[in-house]
Amino acid sequence: MIARPPLVVPLVALAAFLALMAVVVGDWSPVERLDTALSEDLREYGVDHPDLVDVxxxxxxxxxxxxxxxxxxxxxAAFLLRRHRREAYLCAWVTVLVPALWGLMHWALHRPRPPDGFVFVDSNGFPSGHTSHAAAAALVAVLLLWPRLARRGRTLVVAGAAAVALFIGATRVLLLAHWPTDVLGGWLLALTVVPLAARAATARHGRE
Incomplete structure (x- = not known):
């Protein structure tokens, strides 16, 4: 079973993502200043806490x-072996689409990463791939587990999924691998793709 998110969720996420992308590509100065200020504060924190950076x-x-x-x-593969086709379709589409979409944008959009970060990545930065992956995996877990759990279990799963997505996003900013807006873009990308994939998977199953 897969929870079927309302269509408004991915549509709002997509609109927000496109607006953010326009701001980023357009080098809107207020956002650039905010990104730079936050990153420089975190640079100072990272220099003072090298052990945390290593972790x-x-x-x-x-x-x-x-x-x-x-x-x-x-x-x-596990879902296919158990003949859970909807779940297998969801995993397949999300596994392919999320890396493909952020990879395409990294190739097409010129968005340099913060200079002299604590990790070296030689590519453009928008949106954050690590953040997209973590958020997408967390959302898939929520959609798969939601129909099987009572209210308490759902609360715990949502809280755990949010914590994972937030933590990975925070690591990318703290390591100066991405600007904060890159991470926000990664969250919005996942929030667009995963609900649409879930709706497609459930619709496909209904026709079989």
């Missing part, structure tokens, strides 16, 4: 592309 360098890779795709393939 975050390891923790953030939980949401790297290879880990995300591997987890998605395993989940899809």
């Amino acid at each position: 975050l360098r390891v923790a953030t890779d939980v949401a790297a592309t290879l880990s995300y795709v591997a987890a998605g393939v395993v989940a899809m």
